[in-house]
Amino acid sequence: MHGAVRELEAEVGRDSLTVPLIAQRAGVTPSTVYRRWGDLQELLSDVAVERLRxxxxxxxxxxxxxxxxxxxxxxxxxxxxxxxxxxxxxxxxxxxxxxxxxxxxxxxxxxxxxxxxxxxxxxxxxxxxxxxxxxxxxxxxxxxxxxxxxxxxxxxxxxxxxxxxxxxx
Missing domain, CATH: 1.10.357.10 (Tetracycline Repressor, domain 2)
Structure with a gap:
């Protein structure tokens, strides 16, 4: 999922990111993202932690x-x-x-x-x-x-x- 976020952020920009778009890129359903992260902001938070490592x-x-x-x-x-x-x-x-x-x-x-x-x-x-x-x-x-x-x-x-x-x- 993190890879999908990074790729899409580079391609379409952060403001264009949506859960359905990320889920599609990752090859999962949006409900999978919502179950794991709750919402887009929580997913972005998780990705940011890895980028700050x-x-x-x-x-x-x-x-x-x-x-x-x-x-x-x-x-x-x-x-x-x-x-x-x-x-x-x-x-x-x-x-x-x-x-x-x-x-x-x-x-x-x-x-x-x-x-x-x-x-x-x-x-x-x-x-x-x-x-x-x-x-x-x-x-x-x-x-x-x-x-x-x-x-x-x-x-x-x-x-x-x-x-x-x-x-x-």
Missing amino acids: PEGAPGDHGDFSADLAAWAEQFLDEMASPAGRAYTRDVLLGDPEGGNAGRCSAYAVEQIEVIVTRAADRDEAAPDVETVIDAVVAPMMYRILFRPDGLDAAYARRLVGRLLGPADQ
Whole structure:
């Protein structure tokens, strides 16, 4: 079903997507889609979660500060892009119970865990994952959703710098 959504979105545009059109492309009846997802928005939410999944582990740049800054810049770039904002909206709109939003949050947590674990393996001091979420990811997501101006690599680096303190700025 996800493939059908992606193909049709590329061919006819997101605004033209309908459950019957997607079902036809997937070779199922519309009732199959409704039974599984409930409505179009829930299906789009499910597809968006998969599109927001990172493709690999965060890069290793030699130390915690560099690893986190590079990851934060990439995260912000992807999430603040028009596609990233659209997927985020889809995740939130089609997910009244919050399960898909939780899956997206888990993706960020997994990426940050890799960075924090690398720091520990190098005997570097690093904040815990929740502190990174609160200081870096949460402000980015707020700005992406509600105040998207000025979102660039410098903003991501400033957030990381504030988290790590004057010695790492």
